Amino acid sequence: MSTSDLSRRSVLAGGAAALAVGAAARSASAATGADSSPDAVVPGEARGERGWVTSTLRRMTLQERVGQLFVQNVYGSDATTADDRNLPLYGVASPAEVVQKYHLGGVIYFAWTDSVQNPEQITGLSNGLQRAALTQQSKVRVPLSISTDQEQGVVTRIGPPATQFPGSMALGAGRSSADARTAAAITGRELRAMGVNTDFAPVCDVNVNALNPVIGTRSFSSHPDLAARLVAAQVAGYQRDAGISSSAKHFPGHGDTATDSHVAFPIITHTREQWEQLDAPPFKAAIRQQIDMIMTAHLSFPALDDSGDPATLSRAIMTGVLREELGFKGVIITDSLAMQGVRDLYGDAEVAVRALLAGVDQLLMTPAMDDAYAAVVDAVETGRLTQADLDAKVERVLRLKYRRGVVARPYANPDRLSALVGTPRNLDAAATITDRTTTLVKNDDGVLPLAVSGRKVLVTGYGATTTATLATGLTSAGATVTTMETGSAPTDAKIAPAVAAASAHDAVVVTTMKAWDRSVTDPTGGQQKLVTALLATGTPVVVVAVRDPYDIAYLTDAPTYLATYSYSPVAVEAAARVITGEVAPGGRLPVDIPVAGSGTEVLYPFGHGLSY
Numbered sequence: 001m002s003t004s005d006l007s008r009r010s011v012l013a014g015g016a017a018a019l020a021v022g023a024a025a026r027s028a029s030a031a032t033g034a035d036s037s038p039d040a041v042v043p044g045e046a047r048g049e050r051g052w053v054t055s056t057l058r059r060m061t062l063q064e065r066v067g068q069l070f071v072q073n074v075y076g077s078d079a080t081t082a083d084d085r086n087l088p089l090y091g092v093a094s095p096a097e098v099v100q101k102y103h104l105g106g107v108i109y110f111a112w113t114d115s116v117q118n119p120e121q122i123t124g125l126s127n128g129l130q131r132a133a134l135t136q137q138s139k140v141r142v143p144l145s146i147s148t149d150q151e152q153g154v155v156t157r158i159g160p161p162a163t164q165f166p167g168s169m170a171l172g173a174g175r176s177s178a179d180a181r182t183a184a185a186i187t188g189r190e191l192r193a194m195g196v197n198t199d200f201a202p203v204c205d206v207n208v209n210a211l212n213p214v215i216g217t218r219s220f221s222s223h224p225d226l227a228a229r230l231v232a233a234q235v236a237g238y239q240r241d242a243g244i245s246s247s248a249k250h251f252p253g254h255g256d257t258a259t260d261s262h263v264a265f266p267i268i269t270h271t272r273e274q275w276e277q278l279d280a281p282p283f284k285a286a287i288r289q290q291i292d293m294i295m296t297a298h299l300s301f302p303a304l305d306d307s308g309d310p311a312t313l314s315r316a317i318m319t320g321v322l323r324e325e326l327g328f329k330g331v332i333i334t335d336s337l338a339m340q341g342v343r344d345l346y347g348d349a350e351v352a353v354r355a356l357l358a359g360v361d362q363l364l365m366t367p368a369m370d371d372a373y374a375a376v377v378d379a380v381e382t383g384r385l386t387q388a389d390l391d392a393k394v395e396r397v398l399r400l401k402y403r404r405g406v407v408a409r410p411y412a413n414p415d416r417l418s419a420l421v422g423t424p425r426n427l428d429a430a431a432t433i434t435d436r437t438t439t440l441v442k443n444d445d446g447v448l449p450l451a452v453s454g455r456k457v458l459v460t461g462y463g464a465t466t467t468a469t470l471a472t473g474l475t476s477a478g479a480t481v482t483t484m485e486t487g488s489a490p491t492d493a494k495i496a497p498a499v500a501a502a503s504a505h506d507a508v509v510v511t512t513m514k515a516w517d518r519s520v521t522d523p524t525g526g527q528q529k530l531v532t533a534l535l536a537t538g539t540p541v542v543v544v545a546v547r548d549p550y551d552i553a554y555l556t557d558a559p560t561y562l563a564t565y566s567y568s569p570v571a572v573e574a575a576a577r578v579i580t581g582e583v584a585p586g587g588r589l590p591v592d593i594p595v596a597g598s599g600t601e602v603l604y605p606f607g608h609g610l611s612y
Helices: 008-019 043-059 062-067 084-090 095-102 119-135 168-174 177-193 224-241 272-288 315-325 348-358 369-381 387-403 414-420 424-435 464-476 492-502 526-536 549-554 569-580
Strands: 070-073 106-108 145-148 245-251 293-296 331-333 439-443 456-461 480-485 507-512 541-545 560-563 602-604
Touching: 043 387, 062 369, 062 387, 070 095, 070 369, 084 095, 084 369, 095 119, 119 145, 119 414, 145 245, 145 387, 168 177, 168 224, 168 424, 177 224, 177 414, 177 424, 224 245, 224 272, 245 272, 272 293, 315 331, 315 348, 331 387, 348 369, 348 387, 424 569, 439 549, 456 464, 456 492, 456 526, 464 480, 464 507, 464 569, 480 492, 492 526, 507 526, 526 541, 541 549, 541 569, 549 560, 549 602, 560 569
Parallel strands: 070 106, 106 145, 245 293, 293 331, 456 480, 456 507, 507 541, 541 560
Antiparallel strands: 439 560
16 A cells, blocks of 8 residues: 555554554553663563563464564565565565465565655555554454664665665764764664664674675774774664664674675684674674664684584574573574575575574575475474474564564554655754765875866766766866766776876866775776776876775775765765865774785774875
8 A cells, every 4th residue: 555545544543453452552652662772661561561472472373473483575565566576485466465474573675675665655565564464364463573774875775865874884984973873863763754663783793804795884893892882872873762673783793704695605714712802792782782683694603603504593603602691682583594695505494494493583584485484383383493482482572572662653654754754954964974984095195175166077987876976066066077987897998988088177086886896896807997097197086985995905006095985975975075175084994904915914004094
């Protein structure tokens, strides 16, 4: 059902249906405000929680209990409209039918599922899915966890008009816990306004490997203390300030690998002592902040479990380390079970059962839902997964939904969107925070700040939107700008005209995006060729790395180099302000940048950063 079809009456009626799940739920509204902490439950509220969880669990069938353990992607922008892409996965066509068939515990939104087109559509989808969960023919009606990966920066599922931020590594460059918390609070409040009650963020991985293809700028830092401090701030922003669930990821740590677990099986070679020093601190910080959820990593960590199984399927890691050693009492959820890193050793149905036996509570995006669902039911019926273990998992899921206010207030109000999402106040806060993150790494020739008024500037390099955004910022400062986008893997045919144009301009600004990555992003090294050729023209060149700051190690001849950590427009706009001198650069490197090809020799150290 689209938002335009969602009347105020239906929202209120749906809310009443949700509150009718039991007398305990009806008393929950005061206990689950936006500023409530999941573990800060006063005695009366605790009794209400226990009553609702106990009565709900007691009335659930085995199939309904198992359904709460699954969080799935569903195709379609509207809950009740058939989408044939659901049929091969679930045997039913509409998202609402998927929710009802399996009694799902939750859903996850992506652009590729058509879930996140705009705030009005997202809100309508969220309300429609909740209505499906709460109106099915069942003795119990449990609302959904509705989730997405709004990490910000390079992993941003919901774009403008929702407020954008430059991401974790940029916040690491800014060093401000207050800014990190504000970014999370704004993001969380806007998600909640659209009916999304769970954000799979923040990333706790400490990116100590500059060649990491999957984490990179999603990490706050290569230093565990800084990462831990900002993780704690963001958990507080999401949960205490915004009132949504936060999920730390990817346990036990995905920061030191050159392998992408989406397509292969990484092995982390850290010793137990190194894990304690490097990987564990951000997760411990999140647990101290009473984080609601922790997401697993599909990787082998022999120092913690030498069985060869991925951490997701390791009882030694999920139960032994996370539950027993670190004392985590919240919900453990897998990373996507469609990722190759968890599928290499066992079939999809067996993976689901083994994850639960390891200590996981919820299974994310299993690619074989019927098989996995049946396998879990069978595991309980045969005693492989005990009834007590199953009930403990379901209790954690139900308790989280109650404490986060999803039981009391499952529906979002579409009439409040304009007052809550992408407001001028939120956008101004995002711009101010981002201005503090741009990092000036090199300014050897004193080119910056660049007086662009009345001068001709060529903007070239990666990204149609990126170069256009940068050009707009420079034009507003008085420059006459020519834009020639060349892509992430520029060919000689793309490079030649840009180089020819450089000689006719007073300055060149060239954007790079993972120019170091010769394996996937830019196999022929076109970005490096482009920058080298532009430098040879003699025209002043400003290199702006709009993703990983590590590009400078492969572009050492460039005398002027800025790092934004993100190609999000808010980061690129801030770069334009720094280039023109409207804003002085204040960011400091949150990572060590190693010499190209070296794992130990540092080119630019953690903390480096120039200003005007």
